[in-house]
Amino acid sequence: MRVAVLYSGGKDSNYALYWALKKGFEVKYLVSMVSESEESYMYHVPNIHLTELQAKAVGIPLVKGFTSGEKEKEVEDMKAVLEGLKIDGVVAGALASEYQKQRVDRVAKELGIESFAPAWHRDPVDYMREIISIFDVVIVGTAAYGLDQSWLGRRIDEKAFEELIKLNEKYKVHVAGEGGEFETFVRDAPFFRARIVFDEVEKKWDECSYSGVLEVKGAHLEPKG
Incomplete structure (x- = not known):
């Protein structure tokens, strides 16, 4: 099974890749959609340029x-990219977004390929516990x-996750960020040949909207071991 993984660099797309490799699929491509709009309905925006390093x-x-990130047209833009690849299937990191999954499924059907979403409707607490046991994942966007802003650049480890559970109880923050509460970036994974190290970062915080982004301005690969 030759597949492409829709890849944003965050926890969910890396889990999709992890799953595909464990299944024994031949992962031919990582596909990153770069949106001009920060309000994209489909695609992760923060630090998408770092998918090249990943x-x-x-x-x-x-x-x-x-x-352009225009609603619905951005789906056709993805279809145009996938259409040019010799693949039998596409793997996505959808967890709870019906909007995203329905559109990836539709594109796959139109192209005559299979669609996989290994995390779909998993229990978010169990899912996140697995995520933090596999990946070195940090928060790069909050809303x-x-x-x-203290969460920007913070690694999601057991302590941080317990705090997210408490925030869910208090403010209904989704523990996996499925409501857009936070965005992530994976610096290391079992299938990475080298880990990613941030050299220069800048926190951008908007008090009015109570949201922020960790902009990674420089990063490099560091050998493991």
Whole structure:
């Protein structure tokens, strides 16, 4: 089974890749859609440029697609990219978004390929516990009350996750960020040949919207071991 993994660099797309490799699929491509709009309905925006470094760490070719981020048209832009690849299936990191999954499924059907979403409707607490046991994952974007700027750049470890559970109880923050509460970036994974190290970062915080982004301005690969 030759597949492409829709790849944003965050926890969910890395889990999709992890699953595909464990299944024994031949992962031919990582596909990153670069959106001009920060309000994209489909695609992760923060630090999408770093998928190039992640692809080097993984050793799988990266295919970039570009989109204005306009609703629905961005789905057709993804279809145009996938249409040019010799694949039998596409793997996505959808967890709870019906909007995203329905559109990936539709595109796959139109292209005559299979669609896989290994995390779909998993229990979010169990899912996140598995995520933090596999990946070195950090928060690079926040947009929820309770997630102040101290969360930007913070690794999601057991302690941080317990705090997210408490924020869920208090403010209904989704523990996996499925409501857009936070965005993530994976610096290391079992299938990375080298880990990613941030050299220069800048926190951008908007008190009015109570949201922020960790902009990674420089990063490099560091050998493991």
